[in-house]
Structure formats: C-alpha cells, structure tokens
Amino acid sequence: xxxxxxxxxxxxxxxxxxxxxxxxxFNLLARCSxxxxxxLPMLYRRPGVVDRRKRxxxxxxLVGMENRAFHLPRQLSGGQQQRVAIARALVNDPxxxxxxxxxxxxxxxxxxxxxKLLGSLHEKGITVILVTHDPEVGQAMRxxxxxxxxxxxxxxxx
Numbered sequence: 449x450x451x452x453x454x455x456x457x458x459x460x461x462x463x464x465x466x467x468x469x470x471x472x473x474f475n476l477l478a479r480c481s482x483x484x485x486x487x488l489p490m491l492y493r494r495p496g497v498v499d500r501r502k503r504x505x506x507x508x509x510l511v512g513m514e515n516r517a518f519h520l521p522r523q524l525s526g527g528q529q530q531r532v533a534i535a536r537a538l539v540n541d542p543x544x545x546x547x548x549x550x551x552x553x554x555x556x557x558x559x560x561x562x563x564k565l566l567g568s569l570h571e572k573g574i575t576v577i578l579v580t581h582d583p584e585v586g587q588a589m590r591x592x593x594x595x596x597x598x599x600x601x602x603x604x605x606x
Contacts, residue, residue, distance in 0.1 A: 464492055468537030468574075472549035474529045476521040482508065482532045483517040489540050507535040511565060527558035534565065545569065547578040551585055563588050 451459055468489075476485045486504040508514045511531035521529055530550065537545055547566065551559035563585060570576045570590075578589065586592050587606075594602040 461492075464489060465540055466543050468540065468542035468545040470530075470533055470537045470545060470547040470550045472552050474521070474533045474553075476529055476532060476536075478521055481518045481520060482513060482524065482528075482535075485521070485532055486536045486539050489536060493540060504535070504539055507539040508532070510538060511535045526553050527555070527561070530554060530558070530562060531565075534562070538569070542574065544575045544577065547576060549580055549582075550578065551580070551582065559585070 449462075451462060454462065476482075477488070480488075483501070483504050486507050487500045490500045490503060505514055505517060508517055511534050513528060513531045513535060516524060516528060516532075521532070524532065530553065534550070537547075545566070550566065551562050554562065566576050566578065567588070578585070580586055586594075589606070591605045592602070593600055594604075
C-alpha cells in the first residue's frame, strides 16, 4: 500500500494497526508492568480495559511471559524484556513486524529462542523484516538482503 499520500494521522493509524515494532533496546516503560507495556499499542484501538487486558495476556502467553505480567522491566532479564517487547509488537495482530537487532542484547540460547519464535510467526503469515549484524541470525532467514554503506550488495534466498 502506497502510504506517501496519506495524512500523518492515517500513517500513524496504519503503523498502529498493521505494523509491530521490536526495538533493539526494548523501549519498555520503566514504571509500567510487562502487562501495561503490552497494552500500550491498544490504547488507540481497543477502548475496553477488560478486552485490552485479555488480549495483552494472550500476547504475553505467546512468548511465554504470562507468569511475569505484573513485573516491572527492571525485575526481568534481558531475554524476558525482549519477549515482552515482542508481545507488545504482536498485540494488535500486525501483518508486518519490523525487528531491529532482536537478539543483539541476548545470550545465545535466548537469542535462538527468539529466532524460533519469529520463524513461527512468519509461518503463520506475518511478514518479518529483521535487521542484524549477526551472520548466524542472518543465515536463519529465508531471504537475506546484505547491505554495505547503504547499498544492496547481495539479495539471496535459502
């Protein structure tokens, strides 16, 4: 969909409804619980508190974090914070996930778990665009576009 002619409000609505963002630095609000962080994208979309809570808990369940829903980010490990960030990206059922170094702050085992989760989301029909500097993560992708200095160097499929 060409978004260049959309108003700022319409572009914001599209980002909220169609795109999930996974940030390298998690971007969780420190004073909000995991559950409240996951609820945030729904504030513009789902007015009912009960519906928001239910959907946020379901999203936390997808990433195995429902038992940590009421913990603050500082009470979670890096891998747990990343899973909360992924739950937040999934909560509005996006068609597209943009992931910036989703394994960059994680140990190898947790990173592999995150990659497995992203692969399963792709199998369910969600497009995942992932940026990484980790060759092992890149090799796990079905298609790789390798860039250097802003130019496409290679475009390959596995």
